[in-house]
Amino acid sequence: MAIRVRKKVEYSMYERSYLPEVVRGLGVSLRHFFGNLFGNRKTRLLQTLRYPDEKRLYPERFRGQHRLLPREDGSSRCVACYMCATACPAYCIHIVADESPDDEIEKYPAAFEIDMLRCIYCGFCVEACPEDAIRMDTGLHTPAFLNRQDAVLGRVDLLGLLGRAGTAPAYGAQNYREDKPRGS
Amino acid sequence: MIIVLSTIIKFVIFVLLFALPLATLLTWMERRQSAYSQDRIGPTRAHLFTLFGKPIVLGGLLHPVADALKMFFKESFAPDSSDHALHRVAPLIGFVTALIVLALIPFGPDITIAGHVIPLQIIRLDSGLLFVFAFGSLGVYGAALAGWASNNRFALMGGIRASAQAISYEIALGLTVVGVLMSFGSTELSEIVHAQEGLILGFLPRWGIVLQPFAAILFFVAAMAETKRAPFDLPEGESEIIGYFLEYSSMGFGLFMLGEFIEIVVLSGLFATLFLGGWQLPWIIGESSVSLGIFAFDLPSWAIGVLGMFIFGVKVFLLCALQIQLRWSLPRFRYDQLMHLGWKILLPCALVNIFVTGVLVWADPSLGILAWFGVALMVFFIMVVIAGPRKVSALEH
Numbered sequence: 001m002a003i004r005v006r007k008k009v010e011y012s013m014y015e016r017s018y019l020p021e022v023v024r025g026l027g028v029s030l031r032h033f034f035g036n037l038f039g040n041r042k043t044r045l046l047q048t049l050r051y052p053d054e055k056r057l058y059p060e061r062f063r064g065q066h067r068l069l070p071r072e073d074g075s076s077r078c079v080a081c082y083m084c085a086t087a088c089p090a091y092c093i094h095i096v097a098d099e100s101p102d103d104e105i106e107k108y109p110a111a112f113e114i115d116m117l118r119c120i121y122c123g124f125c126v127e128a129c130p131e132d133a134i135r136m137d138t139g140l141h142t143p144a145f146l147n148r149q150d151a152v153l154g155r156v157d158l159l160g161l162l163g164r165a166g167t168a169p170a171y172g173a174q175n176y177r178e179d180k181p182r183g184s
Numbered sequence: 185m186i187i188v189l190s191t192i193i194k195f196v197i198f199v200l201l202f203a204l205p206l207a208t209l210l211t212w213m214e215r216r217q218s219a220y221s222q223d224r225i226g227p228t229r230a231h232l233f234t235l236f237g238k239p240i241v242l243g244g245l246l247h248p249v250a251d252a253l254k255m256f257f258k259e260s261f262a263p264d265s266s267d268h269a270l271h272r273v274a275p276l277i278g279f280v281t282a283l284i285v286l287a288l289i290p291f292g293p294d295i296t297i298a299g300h301v302i303p304l305q306i307i308r309l310d311s312g313l314l315f316v317f318a319f320g321s322l323g324v325y326g327a328a329l330a331g332w333a334s335n336n337r338f339a340l341m342g343g344i345r346a347s348a349q350a351i352s353y354e355i356a357l358g359l360t361v362v363g364v365l366m367s368f369g370s371t372e373l374s375e376i377v378h379a380q381e382g383l384i385l386g387f388l389p390r391w392g393i394v395l396q397p398f399a400a401i402l403f404f405v406a407a408m409a410e411t412k413r414a415p416f417d418l419p420e421g422e423s424e425i426i427g428y429f430l431e432y433s434s435m436g437f438g439l440f441m442l443g444e445f446i447e448i449v450v451l452s453g454l455f456a457t458l459f460l461g462g463w464q465l466p467w468i469i470g471e472s473s474v475s476l477g478i479f480a481f482d483l484p485s486w487a488i489g490v491l492g493m494f495i496f497g498v499k500v501f502l503l504c505a506l507q508i509q510l511r512w513s514l515p516r517f518r519y520d521q522l523m524h525l526g527w528k529i530l531l532p533c534a535l536v537n538i539f540v541t542g543v544l545v546w547a548d549p550s551l552g553i554l555a556w557f558g559v560a561l562m563v564f565f566i567m568v569v570i571a572g573p574r575k576v577s578a579l580e581h
Contacts, residue, residue: 012573019401020569022514029221029513036220045223 058139063123065140066114066153067161069133076159077133080107084125084134092118093125112155116142139164190302198291198306199283202497203453207445208248210504216244217505218512252438260434263335270333275432275439278326281319282446288316289453290374291496292463295489304463304489305374312372313365316454317358320410324350326443327412327419327428334431342428345519346412346419352526353416357406359534363399363541364392364458367551377462384555389466392459395554397562399537400459402530407455408507409526411447415514418522452503453496460499463492 014020036044049056058064069077080097098110119142125134138161145151212227219226227244234240262271292304309315324347331343365371368379376392384390393400409416420427429440456462468474469491473482483491517525544554 014568014572019565020572022510023569024572025513026509029509032223033217033221033509036223046220046225047223048225050225050228 062139063121063126063136064164065116065138065142065161066119066125066134066136066158067138067163068112068155068158069135070159074159076109076112076155077131078109078112078155079105079131079133080109080112081130083128083130087124087128089122089124090118090120092116109155112158113152114158115152116145117148117151134158135163137163186300186302190300191306194302194304194306195287197493198304199286202291203283203286203446203449206501206504207442207449208252210445210448210508211251211441212245212248213505214508214511215247217508221509221512255435255438258434260436261431263431265335266431267333267335270329271431272436274326274330274333275429275436275443276326277329278323279439279443279446281323281326282443282450284319285316285450286446286453288312288373289450289457290377290462291453292489292492294374296485303374304493308372308374310372312370312376313361314371316373317354317361320357321350321354323410323443323447326440330432330440331428334428336431338425339428339430341425342419342421342430345425346428349409349412349416349418349522349526352523353406353409353530356402356526356530356534357410359531359538360399360402360406361458362534363396363537364403366538366541366545367392367395367554373457374462377457377464380461381464381466383466384551385559388555388559389461389464390551390555391461394558394562395551396459396537396541397558397565398533399541400455402534402537403458404455406526406530407451408510409522411444411451411507413444413448413507414511415516416522417516418519448504448507449500452500452507455503456496456499460503463496465495469495 032045036046039045071077078095079100080095082095082097085091085093085095092115094111094113094115095109096111097107100106100108102108121136123136126136140161216226218224227247228241230244230246230250231239231241232246262268287306288309290303290305294301294303296302327346327350328343331340331346334340364376368376370376370379380390380392382390384394388394412419420429429437432440468476469488472485472488473480474488474491475481540557541554544557545551547553
């Protein structure tokens with residue numbers, strides 16, 4: 001590895017006197033100070049978001065807490081095909097399949113559990129689902145848990161969640177885009 | 185009797201109602217001003233009550249109150265191996281010496297009430313400025329003793345740094361003021377203010393900054409170093425030696441902190457007195473009248489006194505704000521750079537200033553040449569700032 005020798009910098013008399021640059025530096029910080037003190041919302045340079053009071057709008061495709069989508073009769077759309085569990089890189093989805101009472105549908109999930117402590121929110125389960133039965137459009141963060149057992153969300157928990165706009169669960173894939181983010 | 189009474193009233197007005205609240209306010213100002221300078225918003229959370237569902241935070245003004253309450257209720261801890269008596273006394277020394285200097289600063293003109301002439305200055309001492317420097321030098325005992333009594337190596341290093349810095353800069357500080365003393369011919373502070381009355385060269389106020397701009401800059405730099413604040417905050421350093429107050433908690437630490445802010449107020453008051461004409465505002469406020477363009481009012485003595493106090497307060501406040509802004513604009517010195525600046529730059533410059541001032545005062549005792557020279561210096565400095573080269577040598581390599 002070559003060693004680069006840095007030459008000793010020769011400062012000019014002007015720079016060594018230091019004072020003019022002090023005044024100029026003061027000018028820079030004063031410009032920011034008065035700009036932020038008297039500026040309006042547009043000219044201010046402040047970037048601070050007062051978090052608990054103001055919240056930043058998440059993008060439309062923000063991947064948050066999962067939910068299971070219901071059919072019109074309220075049962076889960078899931079057909080227990082194991083596509084999501086197979087796609088999941090974190091192995092956090094556990095499905096127990098059982099025979100469906102409905103003749104047209106082969107299987108239903110007797111248990112559908114997501115271990116929120118293992119989930120990495122990659123969204124592969126949503127991509128993999130052939131039935132549009134699982135989505136990550138609730139706009140919620142991971143909830144807080146008091147113990148590890150609580151972190152495993154079951155089918156009933158996931159079915160109870162709503163989409164981001166707070167509207168009723170969507171029934172068909174065609175109105176997927178109607179779930180608009182808050183405030184937009 | 186009237187002297188005792190008026191002294192108590194002056195003490196209440198100047199120290200209890202002006203200097204101490206201003207020092208407390210400065211803790212808030214520093215946080216808020218630095219925040220805005222760095223595009224942050226600063227403290228906005230402390231509040232006492234909510235109105236219409238919104239907490240009333242008053243722009244964070246209640247934070248100093250919250251800080252003070254917190255400091256009072258914390259445990260005042262002293263290490264077993266410390267020298268307990270000195271450990272207790274040290275914060276008080278720094279705090280009290282800074283407060284004593286306030287007594288000598290004139291904060292308004294003499295007023296006449298019911299036939300009694302009352303100077304708006306708590307103590308009028310002929311030794312004035314010398315007394316100020318004497319107690320300014322004593323102030324460093326607070327930091328040095330705190331470092332020593334804590335029985336902690338890091339605190340001791342902070343204390344040693346503080347004393348070395350104070351000794352170095354006191355020499356420069358004392359010598360820069362000699363030029364002012366030569367120009368105004370007195371060490372008594374209210375006489376220095378009176379010597380700055382009226383105009384010089386027909387259009388400029390006869391202020392110290394016009395007659396002694398070079399000394400003003402040197403004084404400001406040296407005095408900032410005396411307050412031990414950035415860019416001269418070598419006695420403290422969170423990442424390396426922490427500081428002389430390392431073993432202090434609760435209000436012991438609070439006193440160091442508040443003492444530092446009072447030093448800012450004292451320095452601003454001294455600077456305003458020596459270089460900015462104290463409580464005077466030429467062109468507008470005269471001996472017993474106020475003139476604004478074509479309007480002129482005759483005012484009673486007490487009203488002029490109140491106006492003078494107000495103007496002095498504004499000057500002090502602006503100087504405090506300037507110091508805070510400087511602190512948040514400049515990077516800190518290295519310790520050898522600090523010593524270099526003190527001994528090799530400020531000290532010779534102060535000596536040159538004494539010599540030049542001496543020659544100019546001798547050549548023209550009415551100070552006309554001195555004023556022209558000062559104006560020329562100021563214009564030169566402003567030109568250098570405006571027209572100076574923008575490129576930086578260090579970036580060319």
